[in-house]
Amino acid sequence: xxxxxxxxxxxxxxxxxxxxxxxxxxxxxxxxxxxxxxxxxxxxxxxxxxxxxxxxxxxxxxxxxxxxxxxxxxxxxxxxxxxxxxxxxxxxxxxxxxxxxxxxxxxxxxxxxxxxxxxxxxxxxxxxxxxxxxxxxxxxxxxxxxxxx
Numbered sequence: 001x002x003x004x005x006x007x008x009x010x011x012x013x014x015x016x017x018x019x020x021x022x023x024x025x026x027x028x029x030x031x032x033x034x035x036x037x038x039x040x041x042x043x044x045x046x047x048x049x050x051x052x053x054x055x056x057x058x059x060x061x062x063x064x065x066x067x068x069x070x071x072x073x074x075x076x077x078x079x080x081x082x083x084x085x086x087x088x089x090x091x092x093x094x095x096x097x098x099x100x101x102x103x104x105x106x107x108x109x110x111x112x113x114x115x116x117x118x119x120x121x122x123x124x125x126x127x128x129x130x131x132x133x134x135x136x137x138x139x140x141x142x143x144x145x146x147x148x149x
Contacts (some may be wrong), residue, residue, distance in 0.1 A: 079112060
């Protein structure tokens with residue numbers, strides 16, 4: 001009967017007199033995958049805002065100034081009549097208001113990727129071999145870093 005047959009759980013009843021045994025050890029490792037999920041949305045739109053604007057515009061208009069002066073009763077050959085008329089056109093500036101559109105600015109948006117680190121804490125299991133001896137058995141462990149304690 002081999003040293004490791006009872007320790008290693010050898011279920012093969014036909015090979016109980018083996019001088020060797022083999023134990024496969026396992027451990028857990030993390031499988032980390034990333035997936036892209038939508039976390040929000042940015043929408044750019046325009047809003048119309050009205051404001052009242054008051055502008056003072058200088059305008060001109062014409063006035064007719066009547067000046068009278070007396071003449072010292074000079075003699076005249078012209079008969080008195082109402083047929084003589086003088087017309088003086090008078091004008092003024094009128095304000096015409098129109099509107100036109102101008103570009104005042106621009107808003108742009110773009111995405112950028114920012115990398116940051118998130119910490120993942122998980123408990124992982126691993127199998128370690130435990131070697132027990134009965135009696136005066138000597139064991140030489142050639143690979144002490146391979147999980148044997």
